[in-house]
Amino acid sequence: MTRKELLKELTSHIVPRDHAGDDARQLLTHVLNISHADLLAHDDEDVSSFQKSRSIRMAKARSRNTPMAYILRSRSFFGRQFAVNDHSLIPRPETEIMVEEAVALCNDSSMFIDVGVGSGAIAVTLNLETNRPIIGTDISKRALKIAKKNARKLEAQVSLHEGSLLEPIWPNELKRHERVIITANLPYLSEDMWNTSPDEVKNYEPKIALVSDASDGLDLYRELLMQINSRREELPKDLFVLLEIDPRQNDLIEPMLDEVAPGISFEIKNDLAGKPRVVILTF
Numbered sequence: 001m002t003r004k005e006l007l008k009e010l011t012s013h014i015v016p017r018d019h020a021g022d023d024a025r026q027l028l029t030h031v032l033n034i035s036h037a038d039l040l041a042h043d044d045e046d047v048s049s050f051q052k053s054r055s056i057r058m059a060k061a062r063s064r065n066t067p068m069a070y071i072l073r074s075r076s077f078f079g080r081q082f083a084v085n086d087h088s089l090i091p092r093p094e095t096e097i098m099v100e101e102a103v104a105l106c107n108d109s110s111m112f113i114d115v116g117v118g119s120g121a122i123a124v125t126l127n128l129e130t131n132r133p134i135i136g137t138d139i140s141k142r143a144l145k146i147a148k149k150n151a152r153k154l155e156a157q158v159s160l161h162e163g164s165l166l167e168p169i170w171p172n173e174l175k176r177h178e179r180v181i182i183t184a185n186l187p188y189l190s191e192d193m194w195n196t197s198p199d200e201v202k203n204y205e206p207k208i209a210l211v212s213d214a215s216d217g218l219d220l221y222r223e224l225l226m227q228i229n230s231r232r233e234e235l236p237k238d239l240f241v242l243l244e245i246d247p248r249q250n251d252l253i254e255p256m257l258d259e260v261a262p263g264i265s266f267e268i269k270n271d272l273a274g275k276p277r278v279v280i281l282t283f
């Protein structure tokens with residue numbers, strides 16, 4: 001069987017049909033370990049029976065709505081490939097805006113803290129883009145394992161700690177730099193938001209990585225800000241905190257900040273789709 005014939009067969013396996021051709025091409029180039037250009041230029045070459053059975057197995061998984069990132073065990077973020085597993089959230093393109101904003105705030109005396117590192121997409125990217133030190137924390141051992149793997153593979157220097165939010169970070173680690181930039185893409189969906197998420201998310205991604213207990217979904221951000229308040233003296237004066245939100249939470253931010261950080265200066269930046277996505281707090 002030729003590459004072209006297999007591509008046709010893979011496309012026919014993938015239902016629903018939206019993006020079936022793109023998904024099939026991505027699966028085939030992954031299995032053959034070639035580029036799209038190579039596939040186009042040499043589509044009359046034969047495939048092995050192993051390549052055929054492996055790619056058909058993947059196409060069948062895709063037709064059951066398994067996200068492409070879990071089938072390929074990898075997702076691109078900020079132009080780099082990150083390994084993902086069933087215990088880590090798939091890095092989202094909308095999160096790239098938080099990285100861009102954090103990089104723009106960075107100077108030669110900055111350090112970063114990324115709370116809830118997950119696959120390490122934010123932490124690894126910040127280190128590679130700025131060469132500044134970064135500490136990442138997560139309560140999930142399994143997420144930390146994949147973050148460590150990504151940091152090693154992409155040759156990033158990220159210091160990883162297990163624990164809740166800022167708790168595992170020692171006071172002397174916080175004081176060492178003149179500016180600290182904290183990034184947080186923590187679970188922020190309410191149960192209602194989770195219930196209306198696409199099946200691809202609900203059936204495959206870890207709920208624990210996405211949903212917060214509070215009715216507005218913002219409890220972990222409240223807790224983070226309260227931890228910052230109680231450790232304010234250990235942190236430098238020059239402090240920024242970036243929080244990723246769901247666009248539906250836009251109007252809930254100000255009341256939440258009035259509760260836990262009254263009077264703080266903040267702005268909300270839109271993502272590439274023009275939707276409110278990142279809250280930037282300036283202390």
Ligand SMILES: C[S@@+](CC[C@H](N)C(=O)[O-])C[C@H]1O[C@@H](n2cnc3c(N)ncnc32)[C@H](O)[C@@H]1O
Binds near residue numbers: 117122163210
């Ligand atoms: C929405 S995922 C985001 C992962 C990653 N930051 C990204 O953008 O791809 C949230 C992560 O926060 C972690 N998490 C949840 N509660 C936490 C807590 N109290 N302290 C630290 N990490 C937490 C979860 O284990 C999960 O890895």
